[in-house]
Amino acid sequence: MVLFALINISSRLAMLILFFIPLFATLILPGTSTGFLAYQHFLLANGLVPVNNFHILLMVWSTLIGIILYTEFLTWYLAKGKKNSGDVKIDLADIHSTLRAAIAVMKDKIAKRN
Amino acid sequence: MATRTLVFFILLLSFLAPAANAYDIQNEDIWIFQGAYQLEIGGRAELEGFTVKLHDIKDDGSSATILIYRNRVFKEAFLIDDDANNVQTYEKELKVTASEVNATSVSMEIHKQQTERVWITSTKKTAVKEGKQIEDGEYIVKLKELTEEGALISVEGNGNSIEDTYKMAEYEKIPDEFMMNIVYINKNTEEVFIETLRPGEPGMSVFVKTDKEEYYPNEKIEYQFSLSNTGTVPLHGLILSTSTSEGSVEDTVLQHPSLDPTKVKKFVVDIVPPSSPVAKNITIRSEIKGYDYKANEYSNSSILELPIKPYISIEKDVEMLKKSAIDTEFGTDEYFLVSLTVKNMAGSQTALTITDELNDSFIPDNMEKLEWGILMEPASEKTITYHVKPTVPGNFTFGTATAQWNYKGDTYRVSTGLDNEVYQVHGLKATVEKSIVSNYLYPGDRTEVIVKVTNTGDRQIEVSLSDEISPELELVSGGTSWRGNIAPGRSEEITYVIQAQKIGDFYLPEAHIEFTDEDDKRGTSDSGTPVIYVDNALPVVEYEEYIDAEEYHYEDEGIIEENDAEMTELTRSGAVWFLTYSFVCILLLIAIVPTGAYLYINRKIQ
Numbered sequence: 238m239v240l241f242a243l244i245n246i247s248s249r250l251a252m253l254i255l256f257f258i259p260l261f262a263t264l265i266l267p268g269t270s271t272g273f274l275a276y277q278h279f280l281l282a283n284g285l286v287p288v289n290n291f292h293i294l295l296m297v298w299s300t301l302i303g304i305i306l307y308t309e310f311l312t313w314y315l316a317k318g319k320k321n322s323g324d325v326k327i328d329l330a331d332i333h334s335t336l337r338a339a340i341a342v343m344k345d346k347i348a349k350r351n
Numbered sequence: 352m353a354t355r356t357l358v359f360f361i362l363l364l365s366f367l368a369p370a371a372n373a374y375d376i377q378n379e380d381i382w383i384f385q386g387a388y389q390l391e392i393g394g395r396a397e398l399e400g401f402t403v404k405l406h407d408i409k410d411d412g413s414s415a416t417i418l419i420y421r422n423r424v425f426k427e428a429f430l431i432d433d434d435a436n437n438v439q440t441y442e443k444e445l446k447v448t449a450s451e452v453n454a455t456s457v458s459m460e461i462h463k464q465q466t467e468r469v470w471i472t473s474t475k476k477t478a479v480k481e482g483k484q485i486e487d488g489e490y491i492v493k494l495k496e497l498t499e500e501g502a503l504i505s506v507e508g509n510g511n512s513i514e515d516t517y518k519m520a521e522y523e524k525i526p527d528e529f530m531m532n533i534v535y536i537n538k539n540t541e542e543v544f545i546e547t548l549r550p551g552e553p554g555m556s557v558f559v560k561t562d563k564e565e566y567y568p569n570e571k572i573e574y575q576f577s578l579s580n581t582g583t584v585p586l587h588g589l590i591l592s593t594s595t596s597e598g599s600v601e602d603t604v605l606q607h608p609s610l611d612p613t614k615v616k617k618f619v620v621d622i623v624p625p626s627s628p629v630a631k632n633i634t635i636r637s638e639i640k641g642y643d644y645k646a647n648e649y650s651n652s653s654i655l656e657l658p659i660k661p662y663i664s665i666e667k668d669v670e671m672l673k674k675s676a677i678d679t680e681f682g683t684d685e686y687f688l689v690s691l692t693v694k695n696m697a698g699s700q701t702a703l704t705i706t707d708e709l710n711d712s713f714i715p716d717n718m719e720k721l722e723w724g725i726l727m728e729p730a731s732e733k734t735i736t737y738h739v740k741p742t743v744p745g746n747f748t749f750g751t752a753t754a755q756w757n758y759k760g761d762t763y764r765v766s767t768g769l770d771n772e773v774y775q776v777h778g779l780k781a782t783v784e785k786s787i788v789s790n791y792l793y794p795g796d797r798t799e800v801i802v803k804v805t806n807t808g809d810r811q812i813e814v815s816l817s818d819e820i821s822p823e824l825e826l827v828s829g830g831t832s833w834r835g836n837i838a839p840g841r842s843e844e845i846t847y848v849i850q851a852q853k854i855g856d857f858y859l860p861e862a863h864i865e866f867t868d869e870d871d872k873r874g875t876s877d878s879g880t881p882v883i884y885v886d887n888a889l890p891v892v893e894y895e896e897y898i899d900a901e902e903y904h905y906e907d908e909g910i911i912e913e914n915d916a917e918m919t920e921l922t923r924s925g926a927v928w929f930l931t932y933s934f935v936c937i938l939l940l941i942a943i944v945p946t947g948a949y950l951y952i953n954r955k956i957q
Contacts, residue, residue, distance in 0.1 A: 259930055306938075310945040
């Protein structure tokens with residue numbers, strides 16, 4: 238869902254979704270959410286380091302925040318590169334005149350057919 | 352009435368006549384091959400109705416005398432050799448052709464003159480009009496013309512070309528290949544009903560089985576070989592040869608004169624299995640040969656794997672018996688009689704070591720261990736019996752007994768099959784278990800002690816429980832003794848609360864029960880001794896040292912508990928704050944590098 242929002246809508250919305258899903262879950266069902274986040278999967282380093290669902294949430298957050306931030310940064314950087322190059326210039330007046338000519342040809346053809 | 356009867360019989364005969372005719376053309380009176388035999392002096396070839404016996408052979412092996420028996424009555428003797436007199440015929444019915452005569456045996460082929468169904472319908476009766484034809488494989492039968500004399504028909508195929516005029520019920524035969532038969536000529540509709548026939552062939556299908564799935568070495572194997580003729584003409588001169596990978600076959604060769612189509616011949620062969628110290632599979636191979644009327648050979652074979660058990664066998668039989676009323680040992684009502692039957696099927700003496708396994712709750716009567724050394728005579732059987740006493744009531748199964756012996760330097764063993772039968776032993780039994788709700792306490796803490804009494808016997812008991820408390824602990828509430836009745840399978844829990852007084856590890860004394868049933872049988876049982884740890888409450892001591900002792904004592908216990916709960920429990924806002932804090936931290940950490948890059952690039956451009 239976060240990646241969908243990132244690609245199709247906006248990176249800011251993706252970031253908000255990422256943040257607010259666990260936050261709302263904790264606000265609405267604090268007992269269940271805290272219990273879920275505290276669920277211990279396994280212990281590392283001879284039982285010294287417990288790995289809970291909370292740690293997995295942090296990992297997911299880190300990954301997705303990284304993806305969103307770097308996507309935004311790279312998009313800015315690439316767009317900036319294009320603007321600076323200035324090789325491609327699009328004249329809107331040209332496009333409009335071409336479109337008008339094409340529409341006139343089509344109208345003519347339809348009139349002949351009738 | 353008489354006219355009607357006459358017409359009926361005429362019609363009946365007219366219907367039967369073509370059928371009889373059709374039957375006749377299918378048969379041929381020919382010399383039917385009965386089989387090829389190699390007979391030694393005294394050897395016999397058994398045929399249907401005839402027996403051919405080789406009486407003697409001349410010393411130089413040039414000729415031999417054969418005797419012909421009909422229905423086991425001697426009829427004629429012939430001198431036969433493998434030269435000019437190699438064919439001898441008896442009464443135009445039996446023909447013996449010697450192919451080889453030597454000093455010890457005579458090889459011969461035997462034929463019998465008889466009528467046999469040879470031609471089998473290939474194309475059923477078909478109506479054919481002028482100019483039309485029917486095809487049967489490579490043969491084409493064409494009706495060229497229908498005249499007053501009959502039907503002008505051509506038969507072509509396989510290099511043959513025959514054209515002739517045929518009347519009803521006439522036929523054209525190409526020997527050993529093809530036959531065309533005019534069944535009926537209908538002049539009104541100008542149709543000729545033609546059928547075609549071909550020489551038949553026998554077929555062999557075999558099925559083998561034994562009367563049991565596995566055998567002991569002293570059991571004779573009854574091996575059945577069934578041959579079915581799945582073809583259309585009879586099989587002759589059937590010879591069944593049987594061999595086995597180990598053991599011996601009593602009749603290695605069996606003969607049968609002939610087998611008609613769709614019929615089944617069952618050969619029974621007795622096989623003596625091998626005597627082996629280990630279980631093994633033997634392979635029984637059979638080959639059947641037979642011939643059709645033209646002496647073409649047909650054969651089929653079968654292979655059967657059969658497991659043979661070792662020559663030592665052991666069986667275990669358990670019988671549950673009631674104890675006498677005066678025998679109150681272990682509080683159980685039954686005991687067992689175990690019988691171990693050992694058989695030696697080998698042809699030699701064998702020294703065996705027999706061992707048996709018992710459940711931990713069983714004690715053998717008057718024996719230290721379940722091991723016996725016995726010497727078994729060849730083909731003998733011995734039975735070992737002993738008594739077993741169960742020490743507790745309940746459901747039990749018996750283990751397997753094993754016989755072990757040495758043979759040519761190797762050790763072999765066989766065991767009894769696994770007996771899954773469950774034996775229920777009745778009796779008087781109760782258990783007591785003692786447990787603590789929390790076994791880690793600080794001085795002044797309280798915990799509950801649970802004493803559970805379970806009636807594991809199968810009758811109601813009256814129980815008397817007595818328990819004690821260590822001097823380091825104090826009884827706060829509840830009682831340490833109890834008396835009451837418990838039904839079979841039911842439990843009773845007695846609980847009391849103790850308080851820790853001193854620091855240290857303490858074993859709680861075992862709880863003791865005495866129980867009696869309705870028949871005044873008595874029993875006792877003791878619980879385990881659970882341990883309780885009373886630890887030094889360090890945080891409390893440090894706290895007391897830092898603050899004024901009087902202030903501390905003003906605080907109510909309830910307030911302390913509330914404070915503790917607030918400190919440890921994660922509230923809703925706390926959880927939200929913690930999540931937000933974590934998210935922001937991660938975001939800032941990850942954003943360091945792209946932010947740095949952004950600022951650097953922007954500054955460079957400016």
